[in-house]
Amino acid sequence: xxxxxxxxxxxxxxxxxxxxxxxxxxxxxxxxxxxxxxxxxxxxxxxxxxxxxxxxxxxxxxxxxxxxxxxxxxxxxxxxxxxxxxxxxxxxxxxxxxxxxxxxxxxxxxxxxxxxxxxxxxxxxxxxxxxxxxxxxxxxxxxxxxxxxxxxxxxxxxxxxxxxxxxxxxxxxxxxxxxxxxxxxxxxxxxxxxxxxxxxxxxxxxxxxxxxxxxxxxxxxxxxxxxxxxxxxxxxxxxxxxxxxxxxxxxxxxxxxxxxxxxxxxxxxxxxxxxxxxxxxxxxxxxxxxxxxxxxxxxxxxxxxxxxxxxxxxxxxxxxxxxxxxxxxxxxxxxxxxxxxxxxxxxxxxxxxxxxxxxxxxxxxxxxxxxxxxxxxxxxxxxxxxxxxxxxxxxxxxxxxxxxxxxxxxxxxxxxxxxxxxxx
Amino acid sequence: xxxxxxxxxxxxxxxxxxxxxxxxxxxxxxxxxxxxxxxxxxxxxxxxxxxxxxxxxxxxxxxxxxxxxxxxxxxxxxxxxxxxxxxxxxxxxxxxxxxxxxxxxxxxxxxxxxxxxxxxxxxxxxxxxxxxxxxxxxxxxxxxxxxxxxxxxxxxxxxxxxxxxxxxxxxxxxxxxxxxxxxxxxxxxxxxxxxxxxxxxxxxxxxxxxxxxxxxxxxxxxxxxxxxxxxxxxxxxxxxxxxxxxxxxxxxxxxxxxxxxxxxxxxxxxxxxxxxxxxxxxxxxxxxxxxxxxxxxxxxxxxxxxxxxxxxxxxxxxxxxxxxxxxxxxxxxxxxxxxxxxxxxxxxxxxxxxxxxxxxxxxxxxxxxxxxxxxxxxxxxxxxxxxxxxxxxxxxxxxxxxxxxxxxxxxxxxxxxxxxxxxxxxxxxxxxxxxxxxxxxxxxxxxxxxxxxxxxxxxxxxxxxxxxxxxxxxxxxxxxxxxxxxxxxxxxxxxxxxxxxxxxxxxxxxxxxxxxxxxxxxxxxxxxxxxxx
Numbered sequence: 001x002x003x004x005x006x007x008x009x010x011x012x013x014x015x016x017x018x019x020x021x022x023x024x025x026x027x028x029x030x031x032x033x034x035x036x037x038x039x040x041x042x043x044x045x046x047x048x049x050x051x052x053x054x055x056x057x058x059x060x061x062x063x064x065x066x067x068x069x070x071x072x073x074x075x076x077x078x079x080x081x082x083x084x085x086x087x088x089x090x091x092x093x094x095x096x097x098x099x100x101x102x103x104x105x106x107x108x109x110x111x112x113x114x115x116x117x118x119x120x121x122x123x124x125x126x127x128x129x130x131x132x133x134x135x136x137x138x139x140x141x142x143x144x145x146x147x148x149x150x151x152x153x154x155x156x157x158x159x160x161x162x163x164x165x166x167x168x169x170x171x172x173x174x175x176x177x178x179x180x181x182x183x184x185x186x187x188x189x190x191x192x193x194x195x196x197x198x199x200x201x202x203x204x205x206x207x208x209x210x211x212x213x214x215x216x217x218x219x220x221x222x223x224x225x226x227x228x229x230x231x232x233x234x235x236x237x238x239x240x241x242x243x244x245x246x247x248x249x250x251x252x253x254x255x256x257x258x259x260x261x262x263x264x265x266x267x268x269x270x271x272x273x274x275x276x277x278x279x280x281x282x283x284x285x286x287x288x289x290x291x292x293x294x295x296x297x298x299x300x301x302x303x304x305x306x307x308x309x310x311x312x313x314x315x316x317x318x319x320x321x322x323x324x325x326x327x328x329x330x331x332x333x334x335x336x337x338x339x340x341x342x343x344x345x346x347x348x349x350x351x352x353x354x355x356x357x358x359x360x361x362x363x364x365x366x367x368x369x370x371x372x373x374x375x376x377x378x379x380x381x382x383x384x385x386x387x388x389x390x391x392x393x394x395x396x397x398x399x400x401x402x403x404x405x406x407x408x409x410x411x412x413x414x415x416x417x418x419x420x421x422x423x424x
Numbered sequence: 425x426x427x428x429x430x431x432x433x434x435x436x437x438x439x440x441x442x443x444x445x446x447x448x449x450x451x452x453x454x455x456x457x458x459x460x461x462x463x464x465x466x467x468x469x470x471x472x473x474x475x476x477x478x479x480x481x482x483x484x485x486x487x488x489x490x491x492x493x494x495x496x497x498x499x500x501x502x503x504x505x506x507x508x509x510x511x512x513x514x515x516x517x518x519x520x521x522x523x524x525x526x527x528x529x530x531x532x533x534x535x536x537x538x539x540x541x542x543x544x545x546x547x548x549x550x551x552x553x554x555x556x557x558x559x560x561x562x563x564x565x566x567x568x569x570x571x572x573x574x575x576x577x578x579x580x581x582x583x584x585x586x587x588x589x590x591x592x593x594x595x596x597x598x599x600x601x602x603x604x605x606x607x608x609x610x611x612x613x614x615x616x617x618x619x620x621x622x623x624x625x626x627x628x629x630x631x632x633x634x635x636x637x638x639x640x641x642x643x644x645x646x647x648x649x650x651x652x653x654x655x656x657x658x659x660x661x662x663x664x665x666x667x668x669x670x671x672x673x674x675x676x677x678x679x680x681x682x683x684x685x686x687x688x689x690x691x692x693x694x695x696x697x698x699x700x701x702x703x704x705x706x707x708x709x710x711x712x713x714x715x716x717x718x719x720x721x722x723x724x725x726x727x728x729x730x731x732x733x734x735x736x737x738x739x740x741x742x743x744x745x746x747x748x749x750x751x752x753x754x755x756x757x758x759x760x761x762x763x764x765x766x767x768x769x770x771x772x773x774x775x776x777x778x779x780x781x782x783x784x785x786x787x788x789x790x791x792x793x794x795x796x797x798x799x800x801x802x803x804x805x806x807x808x809x810x811x812x813x814x815x816x817x818x819x820x821x822x823x824x825x826x827x828x829x830x831x832x833x834x835x836x837x838x839x840x841x842x843x844x845x846x847x848x849x850x851x852x853x854x855x856x857x858x859x860x861x862x863x864x865x866x867x868x869x870x871x872x873x874x875x876x877x878x879x880x881x882x883x884x885x886x887x888x889x890x891x892x893x894x895x896x897x898x899x900x901x902x903x904x905x906x907x908x909x910x911x912x913x914x915x916x917x918x919x920x921x922x923x924x925x926x927x928x929x930x931x932x933x934x935x936x937x938x939x940x941x942x943x944x945x946x947x948x949x950x951x952x953x954x955x956x957x
Contacts, residue, residue: 092726308732
């Protein structure tokens with residue numbers, strides 16, 4: 001796809017502004033109806049998805065060129081896809097895929113943020129998005145007896161991901177997850193210092209080539225290790241393996257699971273038992289990459305056709321990804337299975353969840369905006385009476401902590417893995 | 425023409441640098457909207473010289489005064505979901521995006537009204553009002569339409585008109601930054617007695633404020649408005665639900681609230697249907713009412729097409745339901761009242777040979793959300809073919825409307841038969857009696873076309889040429905469009921063409937415009953200038 005391929009979609013944006021809010025059908029509390037952090041924070045229409053259609057169309061028509069304003073609006077976006085869900089309640093167009101193409105085009109044209117370039121340089125040299133040394137990647141697992149997938153075969157590969165591998169404060173989470181699997185007798189292994197980035201976050205910044213590169217690497221690594229199931233504590237990695245690789249025709253020939261899905265299985269079949277009371281009122285934050293963005297990719301090849309004279313349809317019929325088929329219930333079922341935990345829902349949940357703020361390279365380039373976005377989510381969590389905010393992604397966990405350091409209201413923050421550990 | 429640095433600085437000093445832009449990339453997000461291709465032959469209208477995001481009435485006032493000082497054209501808007509929101513008469517014009525003014529200032533339960541700022545949308549106010557047993561009228565723009573835009577500045581009408589009137593009938597006072605920069609508080613708000621009525625001693629300014637169809641940003645900025653609220657017989661909160669995996673567009677209210685009923689009544693002919701509509705109005709039984717609100721909506725167009733094919737296979741005539749069916753919502757504070765209204769309706773329908781169409785409960789709930797809250801209208805207007813156009817349209821007596829409908833049908837049919845508009849068998853015509861028919865019927869004849877299909881676009885233009893020809897067959901049905909709609913005066917010349925036909929109404933409008941806006945800084949694109957250029 002190229003930007004030009006979205007021209008018809010650009011023309012069809014009616015400017016209804018649904019992209020600024022969560023779907024009207026999902027609006028519960030009128031204090032929490034905004035869906036797009038960028039449009040909510042920066043107000044100009046350019047920061048909403050509709051504005052991106054408008055700017056892209058102006059760009060294609062050579063009315064505007066690359067400019068700081070254009071760049072600012074394009075990069076101050078978490079690529080979280082809430083706009084995509086809302087838009088598609090009334091339209092058959094693809095706002096999020098346009099954003100991928102727009103950023104790809106910016107990168108091709110050399111319109112790259114210095115902060116992103118720094119991250120990508122690090123990725124190219126050290127295979128991670130954290131500007132860490134490759135040799136340090138496996139340190140998080142130090143002392144855990146687990147198969148080394150570079151030397152041994154295992155049915156299950158545990159991919160820690162860049163955030164968990166290099167964020168020492170989060171190591172207990174990922175170590176805990178791995179230990180649960182080992183203790184449950186799962187035939188599991190890790191790549192340690194040879195684990196590499198999935199490429200998903202680079203793709204979301206516009207560096208599509210990195211996605212392809214790491215997809216090729218991962219497919220080879222999975223094959224070499226004889227892996228049947230790839231388990232991810234990081235939602236970003238999970239979504240990338242499950243959806244983005246499929247999108248570019250490199251779907252892994254293995255089962256891709258998020259750790260919550262695997263834990264759910266172990267709880268369901270009685271392998272692990274949650275017996276200890278965890279008396280806590282929690283709310284669950286749907287990570288974008290585990291929720292709406294994790295809806296399976298739908299391949300479609302065909303053409304647009306007109307029926308009833310001018311009604312725009314497709315041959316064969318095209319199923320749009322509208323966000324409802326992400327992973328929503330399983331994390332909630334895991335939380336509910338913990339004795340003593342009371343789960344209360346936030347007003348914006350499931351496909352309408354407000355982003356934590358860490359995605360799309362925003363945390364790298366605009367940390368104050370990332371923190372503001374997380375602060376808004378914490379405000380919502382407190383509004384529903386939660387004492388703790390629970391997520392299922394290291395990026396969310398980190399960003400909530402950073403926001404609180406930056407002045408956001410205080411709340412306990414957990415990963416689901418931590419709650420499961422408490423209950424075991 | 426760009427603003428000078430001095431002019432720009434003067435505006436920036438008012439709102440702050442983060443709330444003003446003259447970057448082309450930002451500006452080109454304020455000149456694209458639906459309908460543009462048909463009117464301007466491209467997606468773009470006039471690129472503004474700057475866009476400002478004022479945060480208060482005081483800032484709006486200061487901006488307007490600066491515009492008078494420097495002779496800069498200005499136009500305010502809220503959601504911007506309309507071609508008339510952006511089009512400027514020249515490039516030395518600025519747009520005021522009122523997004524930052526988004527507070528519901530008051531819901532006065534006892535006196536049944538609410539005071540809001542410009543960026544409050546209809547659905548938000550509806551939901552807040554429901555908590556107090558109240559609701560406001562809905563309009564065709566759907567839930568995202570602005571309360572103030574629909575009430576004070578533009579034609580806002582829809583399915584609840586039967587019980588609430590068009591939104592313009594519900595204005596109970598405004599804070600109005602006139603095009604001179606002076607602030608006028610209309611009605612009781614002026615004497616700080618509350619916002620309960622827009623009229624006081626002396627002549628009413630409500631007609632000057634908006635008339636039938638609003639000045640569409642052409643006569644200043646409404647920074648606060650009080651709007652009337654109406655009884656809501658449902659629960660204080662409503663929730664849309666669906667099975668797992670069903671996207672939000674497929675969600676439905678689980679059931680029609682117990683004190684409401686959602687129904688479709690079919691009649692043997694259009695004239696029987698119109699006669700019944702009159703009697704339904706007389707009986708004052710409907711909360712929402714509309715001729716033809718039955719186009720089936722699917723998750724996407726492909727799914728929608730599948731449903732239409734299934735209907736056809738089952739022998740259900742969509743065309744017949746659309747032309748001779750009435751969708752309506754009955755509501756009452758008591759079950760006894762509801763039973764009475766239903767009995768009344770059945771009696772009226774029976775007299776005209778009509779009867780209810782069986783609808784599954786889930787579809788009844790969908791009909792309820794569509795008719796009471798206008799869910800589905802954005803989908804209906806834009807997803808099917810890319811765009812829509814409303815013409816001819818008018819307000820008047822039932823017989824007058826029936827006559828218009830028949831003529832419109834004859835004119836529109838050939839375009840559909842050739843596949844240039846969506847083929848619906850008959851044109852989609854929305855008939856909405858206003859205030860129990862005490863102010864007549866409102867009717868819109870809708871064509872669904874693809875503006876990016878040259879043949880479809882040509883057909884649309886040909887149709888508009890016919891329906892808006894001051895010497896054509898629709899000359900006697902009133903001034904075309906809704907006064908706003910897709911009317912850009914410097915393109916369509918509607919007021920210039922139809923003023924002389926209708927009592928030189930344009931002279932009165934131009935006089936008022938000249939009086940309110942002596943320096944001509946309020947953009948007149950979707951209104952009228954004091955002197956036609």
